[in-house]
Amino acid sequence: MAQSVIAVINQKGGVGKTTTAVSLAACLHSKKSPALVLDADPQGSAVGWSRMGDGFGFAVEAVDLTSDGAARALKQTIASHDGHVVIDCPPEAKQPAAVAAALADLVLIPVSASGLDVMATKRATDLVLDARSMLGGERPRALLVATKFDRTAIARDMAQMLRGFIGEADFDQLNPDGPAVAATRIANLVPLRECTASGLTIVQYQPKGKSAQEYRALAKEVLKQIKQGE
Ligand SMILES: Nc1ncnc2c1ncn2[C@@H]1O[C@H](COP(=O)(O)OP(=O)(O)O)[C@@H](O)[C@H]1O
Ligand SMILES: [Mg+2]
Numbered sequence: 001m002a003q004s005v006i007a008v009i010n011q012k013g014g015v016g017k018t019t020t021a022v023s024l025a026a027c028l029h030s031k032k033s034p035a036l037v038l039d040a041d042p043q044g045s046a047v048g049w050s051r052m053g054d055g056f057g058f059a060v061e062a063v064d065l066t067s068d069g070a071a072r073a074l075k076q077t078i079a080s081h082d083g084h085v086v087i088d089c090p091p092e093a094k095q096p097a098a099v100a101a102a103l104a105d106l107v108l109i110p111v112s113a114s115g116l117d118v119m120a121t122k123r124a125t126d127l128v129l130d131a132r133s134m135l136g137g138e139r140p141r142a143l144l145v146a147t148k149f150d151r152t153a154i155a156r157d158m159a160q161m162l163r164g165f166i167g168e169a170d171f172d173q174l175n176p177d178g179p180a181v182a183a184t185r186i187a188n189l190v191p192l193r194e195c196t197a198s199g200l201t202i203v204q205y206q207p208k209g210k211s212a213q214e215y216r217a218l219a220k221e222v223l224k225q226i227k228q229g230e
Pocket of ligand 2: 018045089
């Protein structure tokens with residue numbers, strides 16, 4: 001049985017879902033607890049990235065979360081993997097994200113520092129809260145994470161803006177006994193784009209760089225949230 005299941009969701013494209021799914025998996029991965037990235041995006045960005053070079057050192061597999069029986073198949077994959085499972089969801093389509101959210105311990109929602117992306121985040125948080133009310137418990141929890149963070153006013157005021165767009169009541173429910181927004185923010189930095197071209201994760205490309213450090217800190221926060229939810 002998987003140690004943790006993390007779904008990376010946002011209906012917006014280009015917010016850093018694939019970058020976050022792969023980088024987080026790289027930070028969670030160890031021999032004892034191997035990471036598995038499930039690429040649910042028909043565009044296959046995560047699979048493509050992993051095949052540009054000699055591989056990430058952990059598996060990246062394509063999954064179809066739109067078909068009949070998708071939830072059952074995903075359940076089986078999760079049951080048969082012993083480490084961490086990170087699901088990279090496609091933008092736009094609701095069903096794959098809903099299937100992933102229903103089986104996730106934690107839904108990670110990357111939000112890039114753009115007003116339009118902050119506004120669109122409510123679609124993802126609604127999806128998580130719908131999944132939770134359907135399951136009738138406290139799972140999945142949601143954690144918003146600021147990506148492509150920079151010096152803009154939007155980045156600075158992001159948590160407050162998110163609270164406004166999502167609505168206070170829903171915002172406060174996202175993570176019942178943790179923060180709705182991760183303390184770790186992922187800065188907008190060139191190496192995160194460069195590493196994709198060489199088929200390397202940021203941990204392989206610049207293990208001591210700022211981005212790898214940030215994703216390591218995010219991985220710690222994510223594990224802590226999941227533990228609290230157990
Ligand atoms: N923190 C970041 N700093 C710089 N570039 C980033 C960062 N996060 C993502 N990117 C780049 O932004 C683009 C979109 O990111 P991606 O992870 O593919 O988003 P999504 O999966 O949500 O569509 C990619 O070119 C990626 O390399
Ligand atoms: Mg993607």
